[in-house]
Amino acid sequence: MTLTGSTIPRVRFAPSPTGYLHVGGARTALFNWLFARRMGGVFVLRIEDTDVERSSTDMVTGILDGLSWLGLDWDEGPGVGGPHAPYFQSERLELYRAAAAELVAAGRAYYDFGGPSKRGDAAADDDGTYERRYDRDACLAVSADEVARRLAAGEPYAIRFLVPPGETVFADLVHGDVRFDNAHIEDFVVLRSDGYPTYHLSVVVDDIAMAMTHVVRGDDHISNTPKQVLLYQAFGKPVPHFAHVPLIMGADKKRLSKRHGATSVMEYERQGYVPEAMVNFLALLGWSPGQDLELLTKDELVAHFTLEGISTGNAVFNTEKLDWFNHQHLLKRSDDDLVTLLTPWFERAGLWQADLAGARRGWFVEVLTLLRPRARRLGEFVDGARPFLVAPDSYDADGVAKHLSAPGIGAHLTALREAFAGLEAFTEGPLEQTLRAVAEQRGLKAGVLIHATRLAMTGRTVSPGLFELLRLLGRDEVVARLARVIQTR
RNA sequence: GUCCCCGUCGUCCAGAGGCCUAGGACGUGGCCCUUUCAAGGCUAAAACACGGGUUCGAAUCCCGUCGGGGACGCCA
Numbered sequence: 001m002t003l004t005g006s007t008i009p010r011v012r013f014a015p016s017p018t019g020y021l022h023v024g025g026a027r028t029a030l031f032n033w034l035f036a037r038r039m040g041g042v043f044v045l046r047i048e049d050t051d052v053e054r055s056s057t058d059m060v061t062g063i064l065d066g067l068s069w070l071g072l073d074w075d076e077g078p079g080v081g082g083p084h085a086p087y088f089q090s091e092r093l094e095l096y097r098a099a100a101a102e103l104v105a106a107g108r109a110y111y112d113f114g115g116p117s118k119r120g121d122a123a124a125d126d127d128g129t130y131e132r133r134y135d136r137d138a139c140l141a142v143s144a145d146e147v148a149r150r151l152a153a154g155e156p157y158a159i160r161f162l163v164p165p166g167e168t169v170f171a172d173l174v175h176g177d178v179r180f181d182n183a184h185i186e187d188f189v190v191l192r193s194d195g196y197p198t199y200h201l202s203v204v205v206d207d208i209a210m211a212m213t214h215v216v217r218g219d220d221h222i223s224n225t226p227k228q229v230l231l232y233q234a235f236g237k238p239v240p241h242f243a244h245v246p247l248i249m250g251a252d253k254k255r256l257s258k259r260h261g262a263t264s265v266m267e268y269e270r271q272g273y274v275p276e277a278m279v280n281f282l283a284l285l286g287w288s289p290g291q292d293l294e295l296l297t298k299d300e301l302v303a304h305f306t307l308e309g310i311s312t313g314n315a316v317f318n319t320e321k322l323d324w325f326n327h328q329h330l331l332k333r334s335d336d337d338l339v340t341l342l343t344p345w346f347e348r349a350g351l352w353q354a355d356l357a358g359a360r361r362g363w364f365v366e367v368l369t370l371l372r373p374r375a376r377r378l379g380e381f382v383d384g385a386r387p388f389l390v391a392p393d394s395y396d397a398d399g400v401a402k403h404l405s406a407p408g409i410g411a412h413l414t415a416l417r418e419a420f421a422g423l424e425a426f427t428e429g430p431l432e433q434t435l436r437a438v439a440e441q442r443g444l445k446a447g448v449l450i451h452a453t454r455l456a457m458t459g460r461t462v463s464p465g466l467f468e469l470l471r472l473l474g475r476d477e478v479v480a481r482l483a484r485v486i487q488t489r
Numbered sequence: 490g491u492c493c494c495c496g497u498c499g500u501c502c503a504g505a506g507g508c509c510u511a512g513g514a515c516g517u518g519g520c521c522c523u524u525u526c527a528a529g530g531c532u533a534a535a536a537c538a539c540g541g542g543u544u545c546g547a548a549u550c551c552c553g554u555c556g557g558g559g560a561c562g563c564c565a
Contacts, residue, residue, distance in 0.1 A: 016565045051564055116563045134563095158563050175494065184492050184561085192563035199565045223493055223560035246495075246558090253557065281501095284514090288502050292513040311502075314558060318500050321515040327528095373528040399525095435524095450524040462526040 009041030011214045013067075013074070014203065016048045017059035020264040021066030023317065024218060024248045024256060027282045031245055032216045033072040034283065034305040044210055045077030048203070049090045050196050066265045070275050071298060076210075084210040089202050096197035099205045099235070100159045100190050108234040109190060111147050111157045112139050116193060134160065136187055159191040161200075161231065168226035173214075173243035174310045180226040188227055200224065204231040207240060216243045216307065219314075243307045246286050246314045256317060268322075272377030274333070274341070277326040285315045295328055323376045331372055335365045342368070342381055349382045351389050367472055370464040384464070388472060391481055392459025399461040403451040410489030412442055413456065416449055417482040426475045428467040435467075456485040 013029040015021065021029075036043035045067070049055040064078060076082025086092060103109035114134055139160070142150075151157070163186065169179040190201035197205070207215060222244050232239045250260035262268055268278055280296055288311065289296070289304035296304070333341065339357065346352040356364040371384040395404070403409075419434045420426075435453070439446045454466050457478065463469055470478050 014565090018565075048565060054564075112563085160563090172494095178493070180493070186561080189563045194563075196563085198563065203565085218559095219494065220559055221565095224565090226493095244494085249558080251500085255558080284501065286501085290503075292503065294502090294514050313495050315502090316500055318515070321501065324515055331528095371527095374526070432524095447524055454525065460525090464526080466524060 009036065009039040009213050010044065010211050011036050011041060011216055012044035012046050012207070012210065012212055013072075014046045014048050014206075014217075015063050016051065016054075017056060017063060018051060018054040019059060020266065021063045022256070022263040023265060023268075023282065025063075026066060026070060026265045026278075027248060027285060028216065028218055028245060029067060029072050030070065030279060030282055031243075031287065031305075031307075031310070033074075034302055035214065035216060035307060036075070037302045038305040041213075042075045043073075044082070044084075044212070045074035045087065046206060046210070047078060047088045047090075048199070049088055050199070050202050052090070052196065055090075062264075062266065069269055070265065070279055089197075089206065092202075092206065093196065095209065096202050096205050097191065097195065100197065100201060103161065103190065103234060104159060106234070107162070109159050109161045110139050110187075111142070111151070112160045112189070113142075113150055113155055113157050114139070115156070116158070134187065136160075136162075156193040158189045158193045160187040161190050161227070161234070163187050163227075163230060168229050170225055170229050170239065170242055172222075172225075173241055173307045174312060175222070175244060178222060178225070180223075182226070182230075185226055185230070190231075200227050200231060204228050204235070208232070208235065208237050212240050214241045214243060214307070216245065219244045219247050243310065245310050246312060248285060249314050249316050251316060251318075253314070253316060260317070261319070272345070272379045273322065273326050274329055274378075277322065277329040280329065281322045281325045285317065286311050295325075327376045330375060330378075335368070338368055338372075338381075339365065342378060345378050345382050346385070349386075351382065351386060353389070363472065370468055370472075374464070387458035387460065387463060388469070391477070391484070392457075395455055395459045395485075396461050399451075399455045403448070403455050403461075404485065404489065406448070409448075409452055410486050412438075412444060412449060413452060413482055413486050413489070415442060416453065417479055417486065420470075420475065420482070421479050423475070426478075427471055431467045431470050452485075453482070456481050 011032045013025075013032050015025055015029075033043050035041065045064075047060055047063075049060070060078070067074070074080065076084060077087045081087075089096075100109065104111070112134055140162075163182050166182050167179055168182055168185070169177055172178050188200055189198050191197055225242060225244075229239050248256050250256045252260075254260075256263055262271065265278065269275075276298060279298055279301070283296070283301050283305075284294070287305075287309050289301075290309055293300075293304070330338075339361070343352065343357070346356070353360075355361075367385050367388045368381060371381050374384060375381050416435060416438050419438050420431070423430055423434055435449055436446045439449050450466050451461070454463055454469070455461065457463070457466075457469060457473060473481070
């Protein structure tokens with residue numbers, strides 16, 4: 001017995017290309033993807049570009065790039081095609097027009113010649129009465145002949161769905177039963193006067209045509225859902241399962257927006273986050289594997305994912321935690337991966353040298369290894385590696401005051417320089433023994449020389465362990481940097 | 490304003506009537522390690538919004554209040 005088409009879960013991510021892929025959309029896409037992968041289902045990507053005014057192909061590209069960066073591959077959709085192509089709604093307009101006509105023919109929708117009214121034309125009154133922007137009675141009073149005449153005359157019209165009386169209920173996989181009194185639902189437009197469908201119509205027509213079994217989307221769509229359920233019923237089609245996931249909020253619990261910092265996922269790439277960290281973090285924002293599991297690979301997320309594990313309340317985006325995830329996942333990257341990942345970062349900083357991937361590769365990897373426990377984002381590797389690649393061009397003022405200003409420090413460092421110059425094995429052990437011996441001979445605490453030397457080597461007061469640093473710098477460079485500081489004392 | 494959703498540590502989650510003196514993670518404080526900064530180890534503070542029920546027993550069920558969010562477009 002093999003699975004038939006109808007038993008294979010089919011889900012979709014259906015972004016509108018009116019902006020870049022933001023973290024909220026990315027998480028919705030992720031949940032859909034995880035569900036499809038977990039269930040052996042199909043993940044469809046569909047572009048909802050029926051708002052010609054605001055949609056752009058650049059945005060489509062941006063969204064595709066974002067998904068690709070996160071590693072969320074789609075089984076059907078732009079670039080890969082599929083049995084239900086095309087996957088751009090702007091190329092499926094005839095379908096929606098036919099569907100709208102079907103509704104009218106069935107008496108489930110009617111023509112509205114009233115002309116467009118935009119949001120705000122008629123807001124709700126303070127006393128709670130809601131003034132409709134359209135006149136259902138007037139529209140319905142127009143006779144069939146009259147409608148035909150006006151259509152023939154080329155009068156612009158919109159088509160509105162005739163909301164029946166009663167109650168609309170749907171079982172949400174994360175919220176349970178959600179019910180709406182149809183009296184609170186107005187006769188929404190399904191086909192605009194420009195011939196384009198509205199969201200409600202196109203989404204339902206396509207979800208039916210593309211055989212979606214589950215609709216996983218943001219909470220903000222809950223109040224849209226009864227309208228769509230009504231449409232499924234009017235078309236005589238089965239209603240898919242819905243799962244409305246809570247929204248992601250900023251630190252002030254307000255909806256995430258520009259003023260909370262980065263909202264585009266690609267912006268996180270620019271800030272030095274790796275995709276697997278972003279995926280791990282996003283997955284745990286509003287979902288739980290049901291155990292105290294935190295650090296998960298994409299495969300592990302797939303293995304644990306269930307729609308039932310999605311939480312009901314909104315979640316606040318916490319950058320500190322994202323940083324921690326990034327640090328953890330950076331630790332898990334192989335040396336090869338890390339070098340590949342970092343190469344463009346060093347290039348941009350003007351610090352890249354070809355032999356870092358060749359003759360000095362082993363050395364470079366050692367530098368990166370010292371930096372790993374200290375780096376949360378990729379850029380920190382560049383900053384941390386700088387002193388290993390170029391001599392300091394300035395010295396931290398506070399550090400100089402603290403570690404290079406004591407009388408006699410020049411002589412102390414000269415003694416150290418000479419000892420280092422004569423060292424046979426320029427490795428951690430001998431390096432440390434030598435420094436401590438010099439300190440003792442001169443009646444100094446080792447820390448005095450250590451701090452002064454760190455400053456001489458890096459220009460900074462913080463760095464990885466001094467002796468590893470010295471070893472990797474090499475005798476010539478160490479002696480030269482020491483000499484340069486001594487000159488100024 | 491109307492409708493809908495939600496309400497456990499600062500934040501993200503666990504908890505599906507007794508296992509809870511409420512657990513984990515991030516963050517924060519302290520201690521240890523230590524040449525600085527990290528990392529690591531140990532440790533501490535930190536929450537069931539409030540009020541009524543139901544029940545032998547409620548963080549878990551019901552109602553209300555308050556609070557937060559979302560939707561009310563010829564946007565998606």
